[in-house]
Amino acid sequence: xxxxxxxxxxxxxxxxxxxxxxxxxxxxxxxxxxxxxxxxxxxxxxxxxxxxxxxxxxxxxxxxxxxxxxxxxxxxxxxxxxxxxxxxxxxxxxxxxxxxxxxxxxxxxxxxxxxxxxxxxxxxxxxxxxxxxxxxxxxxxxxxxxxxxxxxxxxxxxxxxxxxxxxxxxxxxxxxxxxxxxxxxxxxxxxxxxxxxxxxxxxxxxxxxxxxxxxxxxxxxxxxxxxxxxxxxxxxxxxxxxxxxxxxxxxxxxxxxxxxxxxxxxxxxxxxxxxxxxxxxxxxxxxxxxxxxxxxxxxxxxxxxxxxxxxxxxxxxxxxxxxxxxxxxxxxxxxxxxxxxxxxxxxxxxxxxxxxxxxxxxxxxxxxxxxxxxxxxxxxxxxxxxxxxxxxxxxxxxxxxxxxxxxxxxxxxxxxxxx
Numbered sequence: 001x002x003x004x005x006x007x008x009x010x011x012x013x014x015x016x017x018x019x020x021x022x023x024x025x026x027x028x029x030x031x032x033x034x035x036x037x038x039x040x041x042x043x044x045x046x047x048x049x050x051x052x053x054x055x056x057x058x059x060x061x062x063x064x065x066x067x068x069x070x071x072x073x074x075x076x077x078x079x080x081x082x083x084x085x086x087x088x089x090x091x092x093x094x095x096x097x098x099x100x101x102x103x104x105x106x107x108x109x110x111x112x113x114x115x116x117x118x119x120x121x122x123x124x125x126x127x128x129x130x131x132x133x134x135x136x137x138x139x140x141x142x143x144x145x146x147x148x149x150x151x152x153x154x155x156x157x158x159x160x161x162x163x164x165x166x167x168x169x170x171x172x173x174x175x176x177x178x179x180x181x182x183x184x185x186x187x188x189x190x191x192x193x194x195x196x197x198x199x200x201x202x203x204x205x206x207x208x209x210x211x212x213x214x215x216x217x218x219x220x221x222x223x224x225x226x227x228x229x230x231x232x233x234x235x236x237x238x239x240x241x242x243x244x245x246x247x248x249x250x251x252x253x254x255x256x257x258x259x260x261x262x263x264x265x266x267x268x269x270x271x272x273x274x275x276x277x278x279x280x281x282x283x284x285x286x287x288x289x290x291x292x293x294x295x296x297x298x299x300x301x302x303x304x305x306x307x308x309x310x311x312x313x314x315x316x317x318x319x320x321x322x323x324x325x326x327x328x329x330x331x332x333x334x335x336x337x338x339x340x341x342x343x344x345x346x347x348x349x350x351x352x353x354x355x356x357x358x359x360x361x362x363x364x365x366x367x368x369x370x371x372x373x374x375x376x377x378x379x380x381x382x383x384x385x386x387x388x389x390x391x392x393x394x395x396x397x398x399x400x401x402x403x404x405x406x407x408x409x410x411x412x413x414x415x416x417x418x419x
Contacts, residue, residue: 008097012378015118022383026419028080030383031119033412035074035111036362037325037376039087039099042070046102046109055123058130060142062154062215063174071123073147073409074102074111081124081148081409085364096365096375124148127207129200134193143189144197149406151201151211155231156188159216161292169279169290170370171326171363174216195238202242210407211239214253219296228254229261236269247272251402253321256297256305259312266312273402274309275359277321278302281347288332307354315355316399321411324385325363325377337381345388352396358389359403360413382412389413 015034019027047069050057056072059065074082087099101112102121111118125148130141145152162168201208213232221227232252240248251273252265265271280286283299293302310318327333327340334340348358362382365374390413393400400414401407408414 013380015113015379018379018383021380022387025383025387025416026078026080028076028078028119029386029412029415030379031111032076032080032082032415033362033382033386034379035082035084035100036412037364037379037382038097039364040074040084040102040111041086041088041099042102043104045104049104049109050123052126054126056126056130056146058141059145060154061145062159063157065142073124075122075124075148077120080405080415083410085366127201128204129197132197132200134190134196136190136193138190138193140193140197140200143193144201146201146208147407147409149207149209150408151198151208153194153198153211153213153235154189155194155213155215155235156218157216158188158218160219161217161296164292167292167295168370169292171279171289171323171329171366173366173368173372191235191238194235195241198239199242210249210251210402212251212253212407217255217292223258223260224296225255225257225261229257229264233264233269236265236271240270243270246270249273249402249407251275251407253277255293256302257309258305259308262305262309262312272313272317274313274318275321275403276302276306276309278306279321279323280327281322281344281358282327282334285327285333289326289329303351303354306351306356310355316357316397317402318355319357319359319398319400319403320351321359321361323363324360324382326371328377328381329371329374337378341381341384341388344385345392348389349392352392352398355396355398357393357398357400357403358413359400359408359411360386360389361410362412386412386416390416393417 019030050069050071052069057069058067059072070086074084103110103112105117109121111121127146132140134140145154159174162174213235218228219225248270250271252271253275256276279290286299287294306318306320327344328337351358363376365372365376400417403411403414405415405418
């Protein structure tokens, strides 16, 4: 017998049941988590109501670019922001769950599910600099991404782990993106273009509180990852001309660098926050899901470098990201959500004892990835994990100031730091 389209609803706690089960977790954060794991789609009525002069709709990321009328992100009534991927049924690449639907009701954008209005939503506002161009003629929105209170710099569209067959992280859709665009030159942004865009963005009073840099892994250089670190240092040195202080609210999300490279970042630049995403909190599953990271650095060495970073930058200034839920994929993931929660939080506590926080990114099964036909984790599990990580952050007094609900908006557990 064919599986019912909505059979997953019978197997899991609903949104309202999870909200009731976790009364000490913000219902807005729980909703955000569910939207992230399921994705969203838009009715034509909702698309027509988007105002490109007011709403942020254009985007250039690490391996994608869009220029349409689909908003870059959502904002809930309490200020919670959501990075929500658009899923257009019947793609089938949404972890077995149909997406939420954005529609218009009483003149307002609303999030709906099965025809019922769940919550009112807003869209990320368009920054003043978006329509301006650099001295070289480059549109500034193409060189500087914006979240509601953060500037994002994605210097290059490349990741060396994907150059070796089978070495890319299995949850990542970048391989499919590369194959579809194999005749398109991978773009590396001009440093001066980025610097000009940042200078222009800073002219908008009160809009931004942080700058983040993130791109793929570059393995080359005199020593492994020197090429990657050189590019970030070059960019950060250009940016420091905009500020009078030695250190500025900045974050780098990169590969796990060695002690010498970390000291260069800390001593030569304005950088204050450092993140190296380990992706999975289990060595055996890490080796399977992230073979490139396992081959060139390794799980235990990755953690050791994070601990060194915490010694150099200070506790609360260093964290690592995980793709929460990917640790459950078959056939080599955890056998149950209970086992994943217990063992994952134990690893997270070891990191916390060394001054390293964990940022939870919700895994949504992506089209084109190795795991594109896998099933996403339950909302109950993801909420429990967020609560557990928040408890650890508080127990070990780890700040989330450079990755919290205002600066990032991507991590349910760091959103909870606001309460």
